[in-house]
Amino acid sequence: MRLFRQLYVQMILGIVLGTIVGHVWPTIGVELAPLGIAFVKAMRMMVPPILFCTIVDGIVLHGGARRTGSTIARAILVFIGITIAALLAGAVVASLMRPGAGLRMPTLPAGIDLDRQLGARHITGPGDFLLRMVPDTFFSAFTAGDVLPVLFIAGLVGFGLIRIGPAGEPIARAIRGLTQLQFAIFGFLIRAAPIGAFGAVAFTVGAYGIGFIGSLGLLVATLAVACATLVALLLGAVRAATSMSPIRILRHFRDELVIVLGTSSSEVVLPRLMTKLEALGVPPAVVGLIVPLGYTLNLAGTAVYLVVATLFLSEALDIALPPDRLALYLVVMLATSKTAAGVTGSGFSALLLTLSLLPDVPVGAAAMLIAVDRILSTIRALTSGLANISATLLVARWDGAMLVMPSPTPRSAT
Template sequence: MKTRFAFYILGATVLGAAFGHFFPEIGKDIKILGDAFIRLLKMIVIPVIVTTLLVGIAGIGDIKRMGRIGIKTVIWFEVITTAILFIGLAIANIVKPGKGLDLANLPQADLTTIASNTSKVLDGKTLLLNIIPTNIIDVMAKNDLLAVIFFCILFGVALVKLGNESKPFVSMIEIASKASFKLVNMVMMFAPIGVFALMAATIGTYGITLIIPLLKLIGTAYLGLAVVVFGLFSLIALMLRVPIKEIYRMVWDLMIVGASTGSTETVVPQLMQRLEKYGVPKYITSFVIPAGMPLNSDGTTLYLTIAGPFIAQAFGIDMSWQQQLMMVLFFIVTSKGVAAVPSSSMVILLATVTAVGLPPEGVALIIGIDRIIDMARTAVNVFGHVFSCIAVAKWEGVFRKETETVEPSSASA
């Protein structure tokens, strides 16, 4: 059934693109259906994250152990995302997707909305300070994931300290968590309609002809993402001693769903359940995946270091290695904590290219194809969450220790 649903999503993507091409005005008009679907998804993100985090932290039951898991999780995120940034930079310098591009053939998109959001890309000190919420209801309303996670960790510690007194409350949170997962399944019933409308609106607005002059950038981004999935993650799987084919079979359909919707949130509950069946304890998945949503977007990370040099190449700017290294450092900082910002990858890109002296107009050139590349990078984000959970569980020595090992076919059921 899940495999069939993945193909429904894929079919809706293709049909939506075709519909938007032949009926562009109608395609733009039905965007409201896609927007409604995205709103439904955003509506359930916070309930899923809050309940799963609190259940996971309470399930650990040991504050020292929780701190150890947190440190290992952050170390893993930083090492992997930094490695991916340099992979993207290397590919951009080898392929040179922006070299020889005729800028006259590209439309200039409006940067007004994106530019207004760059104020949310913060410096390191402000970012750390803003992780501490002054009003938990406010940060939940704003989908500020880092602040929400920080509060949940502290609240979870308080629950652990209460011991047996917290059990009735934790039981209620467990019920709320299960209800949140059911709500996700209910919302996902409308995914094919939402995906169809989003693709129709995208193609209806920008047109398929926009893709042609930017095929090299699209191809380079997909090449880089393939290197991450089939190269870097294959190497990681070898190091972790898990068969990469099992991982592919377990999550390929979730990657399709995530790609078609452009949202990792759509597959978080299913991803957690499958990883638990595969041998990752629930308290690991409940902590690592929510934390990884704002901190560990592997696909987005790679795209940024391809898009930055692309803009420089398109405008004939020769960036030195020192400038490129500075750009990477900016991406390391700015890519944290803006997951809730609309078009977050474009916001990060605009803020960074401006900071390193590249023309911001370059971002306007590629807004139209962002949706096409976003599909692939979201799929890679989903794949990255799998390895984050397995790596932390392995590091803790609990992989396949607290749950029974199952065959991949069962895990993907």
């Protein structure tokens, strides 16, 4: 019975039961959607204040703008390298597997609008990305449900505390205390993850059906292979830089990965991810900067998805994309993969923006992907989560941190 107390085991049970309910009783499965949506919304409501506190604390712990700036510069270089690797992995795998060749376009199920239920607000262009970063007021940054203005305000507050010196120490201590409180609240909420996974999976299977989802299985498989290729490259780079075993890294973050698998959102494991990275020896100041920044600028799963989905649609519609046009798409995707931060299902939003900027593939054709976007979103979230873990370890090692893989926790005697 001790096995069933493990969170990842409870998550697997929730996923299996959700699949059964959605397949056997599809009407009930669709009606269970609020369970999954409510859990993701509960997690998301905690993300803005946690991002604010961890970034501010990270800046203050660094003790100065110069060192903080160097760490951020290194992180951005790592993020760009990971994004380029993600785009190339997606292009190579999709070109080899050709998931859209010979596929007949399906009819989109009606009455489904997850973006509206989750309060998603899509970016309409690069200018909107900049405008979203600057909030209307200082406090509206925390009520808009968007991480971009939170990052902006957190940077201002962090450097402001450094500027005022000792006068800001009480505020810095209060922010650290608030961070601990938020982590405790997250610990309470995360226990409901199996229920959220049960509702989300039941809805997906009940709404779309196993058979219809299977008709787009090659697209899912292509994205999975491309993402797995990227993850293998990243974990290989981490091993080369830190001597950490990829298998032990995956085992260390096992619970978090299973939670992401069930919820299709990497945001929900943010606090646990940061805590476990610190357990590997990553300095709290680096964790507090790199992980939140990575949730905005290191969406590697989205980058892979943009390439795979675009090539899939072009093949399904019999639209040729010569190498020069594909190269232009990759350059555009280098930017658009960053433009949907803080939006659940952000990959689909970024895809619409990408297709709207280039005329080759009709934007409306992306509607067929909504049917399997929950599955694709899960793969994207898992990939982005592992990319952020890898990026944080690489930046920490670049900063000179001594990283050590903790020993497995021994089983208690019965």
